[in-house]
Amino acid sequence: MNETTPYFNDFRECLAQSHAAEDLSVWEEVYRKAFPGMVGMVSYRQDGFWQREGIDRGILLNNTKQIFIDEKIRGTNKITGKVYEDISLEYISNNTNGAAGWVCKQLRADYIAYLIAPIGKCYLLPVIQLQQAWELYGREWRTRPRQGDSYGERSARNNGYLTWFCPVPVPELFSKIGSLLRIEFEPFEFTE
Numbered sequence: 791m792n793e794t795t796p797y798f799n800d801f802r803e804c805l806a807q808s809h810a811a812e813d814l815s816v817w818e819e820v821y822r823k824a825f826p827g828m829v830g831m832v833s834y835r836q837d838g839f840w841q842r843e844g845i846d847r848g849i850l851l852n853n854t855k856q857i858f859i860d861e862k863i864r865g866t867n868k869i870t871g872k873v874y875e876d877i878s879l880e881y882i883s884n885n886t887n888g889a890a891g892w893v894c895k896q897l898r899a900d901y902i903a904y905l906i907a908p909i910g911k912c913y914l915l916p917v918i919q920l921q922q923a924w925e926l927y928g929r930e931w932r933t934r935p936r937q938g939d940s941y942g943e944r945s946a947r948n949n950g951y952l953t954w955f956c957p958v959p960v961p962e963l964f965s966k967i968g969s970l971l972r973i974e975f976e977p978f979e980f981t982e
Contacts (some may be wrong), residue, residue, distance in 0.1 A: 811863045820912045827851040844897035860892065860899040865907045873908040876940045877963055879924060882954035893924045913960065916967065923966040932956050
């Protein structure tokens, strides 16, 4: 069963909220904890190449490596006052033109930083394994019976189009991502 939000999202309003969230000190706190060798960070939120490639921020490490991040922030629902603790995976960004959502489309980002402000948690989702998990389990998650507020298809109304997403519980999502970081192969004899 799918459902659509009863209110409309305004892209300009959502973009303004995203830009306002860009300067929150919590991002630096999160990235310093996640990447011990961090020496600085750069915002790529202005419209341009990096933004079109799905990158909001670059993290520079002391070994000169740069990590690219796509930032998502969730707060309390403005209509219901509810705090959602799952991770809503956007698989269709715009249903009128078929634009893929961030869980499906090619991104240059290394991680999605999915911050849920009211519970004080930020989940770092490795993009390659996240998208691979969606490829393998997305259909199952979209058709799975609802468990509380998780699973199933949902849509959000925008000005003239719908955005489709699937809320997945954090333990389920990380279990599937983690399983993709362990590669099995046929054992063979090897002597050092």
